[in-house]
Amino acid sequence: xxxxxxxxxxxxxxxxxxxxxxxxxxxxxxxxxxxxxxxxxxxxxxxxxxxxxxxxxxxxxxxxxxxxxxxxxxxxxxxxx
Numbered sequence: 001x002x003x004x005x006x007x008x009x010x011x012x013x014x015x016x017x018x019x020x021x022x023x024x025x026x027x028x029x030x031x032x033x034x035x036x037x038x039x040x041x042x043x044x045x046x047x048x049x050x051x052x053x054x055x056x057x058x059x060x061x062x063x064x065x066x067x068x069x070x071x072x073x074x075x076x077x078x079x080x081x
């Protein structure tokens with residue numbers, strides 16, 4: 001089960017990285033999660049983590065609605081779908 005989830009996450013991440021016009025700063029998202037957790041700000045860390053996790057499917061859904069996802073799909077991506 002974990003292996004399946006890992007493959008699905010990797011697939012989403014692989015597609016999201018290649019989205020055109022993405023201004024997402026994943027490093028900054030990770031920094032905010034880390035800093036909040038280290039400073040004992042549990043609620044802030046949880047919110048930052050939730051926003052981080054939701055960002056990828058939200059970006060992909062927006063790309064689908066805009067018809068932009070086909071441009072980032074490779075043949076190997078289509079075989080995984």
